């Protein structure tokens with residue numbers, strides 16, 4: 001997969017050189033490029049923003065530097081058969097979920113346009129639809145100062161789903177949100193720590209009982225912390241005792 005990120009703070013994306021994603025890049029599993037939006041300006045002051053038409057607080061990102069930057073990255077993958085997906089991080093976007101991470105992990109090229117200030121001139125978003133599949137996307141219902149932190153989160157969520165990035169693919173199966181429930185609690189040695197015992201069933205060696213216990217814990221946690229998830233969850237996937245609650 002190829003990923004291009006355009007930002008006025010390319011240094012903000014430095015963590016993408018570390019850990020799992022950094023390793024995936026070194027291994028050639030992920031071809032990731034960060035671009036400085038100011039490199040696509042033509043004026044002496046390299047300006048990327050201006051005051052909003054209609055008035056109001058803050059500044060709006062100018063259309064032309066964005067059009068230049070996006071045209072440049074759209075043509076980056078010569079051999080591509082489909083339009084790249086342009087993700088525009090914004091609290092006004094569609095909610096980014098694990099299901100969307102899986103969907104986006106199938107794409108050949110993703111481009112992330114990190115807005116700052118009050119956002120990007122809407123005409124660029126309209127124009128971009130000629131070259132990209134445009135997806136405004138939000139992490140959740142709160143406001144960040146810009147798209148960069150959201151891109152760190154989205155690239156990590158998508159990148160770890162690419163083939164070969166996570167060493168043991170089994171760890172992608174039994175994790176929170178992979179099947180609509182939150183993850184069960186986990187424990188390691190010692191079995192007794194500060195007078196707290198590991199639940200006895202986990203030491204029993206009875207794998208059927210352990211699976212059932214974990215499923216029940218998943219359900220209890222989800223009911224307590226994220227009851228909204230249970231509204232769309234298929235109760236048939238639960239142990240019988242948890243089905244009617």
Ligand code: 6GU
Pocket residue numbers: 088089090091093137138139140141142143144145146147150
């Ligand atoms: Cl994707 N961007 C910004 N700027 N704020 C956010 C967000 C994204 N998701 C939640 N808040």
